[in-house]
Amino acid sequence: MIISSRPPVKSSSAGAMCTLEKRGSIFYLTLTGEDEHCLNPLLIGSIRSVLAQVKSQTTRGSVLITSAHGKFFSNGIDLRYAMAAGSYQAAKDRIMYMVDIFKSLVADFISLPMPTIAALTGHAAGCGLLLAMSHDYITMRSEKAVLYMSELDLGSSLPDCYTSLTVMFRSKLGSPSARRALLLRAAKVRGKEALEMGIVDSVHGNEEETMKAAKGLGEELAKKKWEGNVYAEIRKALYPDLCRILGLKNLEVLPSRI
Known part of the structure; x- marks a missing residue:
């Protein structure tokens, strides 16, 4: 079953878009294309559109796995798009706007009524790393993938x-x-170190093994057949400060059975 965001939304950087595939209880959200998957209004909007589809089709035991083609999971906010605005103030306005709508995307993940897994087979930098961390679990490729907050190096x-x-x-x-x-050393963190630091949950030798691990974890979680709304509310309760920033409120969900 293949579901794509309609209409397909392309980013300004080499035509990246996201697609959605459902196999059993697992939804696979993929950032397609060989570009850096920089987060601009079009790509953010495309991902949010797909997440809305996922949410509307949620059943007990649903799980989401997010991955990306190419060398990057995401290289963060689209600075090329910002600088194309033509002036310093216009570029700043674009950056502020992109970060603001990115917060809405993070809120979508935090409130999604199912477990979420990010499978990192490429680099995740800046808001791209925050996108990965918006998931409940992260599997990561041990080589050819780094986690990086670049602001210090960029000045x-x-x-x-x-x-x-x-x-x-x-x-x-x-x-x-x-x-x-991450923030005060601008370290480029590889898989083994990321695991030791508690950023990711498992590290694997190549892309295939990373995806296989995400799928295995997803299948394990799907077997639990948890009620999605309950899962989402417990997740929100786990991160009260983050939810306050995102404007998310907790809702009471009573047991459907005793």
Whole structure:
């Protein structure tokens, strides 16, 4: 069963778009194309459209796996698109807007009524790393993939709207040294180190093994047949500071059976 966002939405960088495939209880969201999957309004909108489809088709035991073709999972906010605005202020406005709508995308993942897994077979940088961390689990390729927060190397502080998203590091990374390595050392973190730092859940030798591990984990979670709305509310309760930034509120869900 193949489901694509309709109409297909292409990004400004080499025509990337996302597709959705459902096999059994598992939805596979894929960023297609060999580009860097930079996050601009078109790509963000395309992913959000697909997530809306996923949410509308949720059943007990549904699971989402997100992956990407090419060398990048995502290289973050689309700076080329921003700089094409023609002036410093216009570029800044574009960046602020992209980060703002990216927050809505993060909110979609955090409130999605099913377990989510990011399969990183390529690099994840900046907001691309935050996109991966918006999932419940991360499987990662041990080589040819790094996690990287580039702002320090680029000589750019975090915009106000971006700073609010750094609460994700505090929410999901318990180790201050791990947060320091990412944000204050601009470390390019490979799989083994990412596992030791608690950023990812498993590391694998190649792309095929990384996807196989994500699929295996997805099948294991699907067998639980959890109620999606309950799962989403417990997830939101787990990250109250992040949800406050995202404007997400907890809803009470009573047991369907005793």
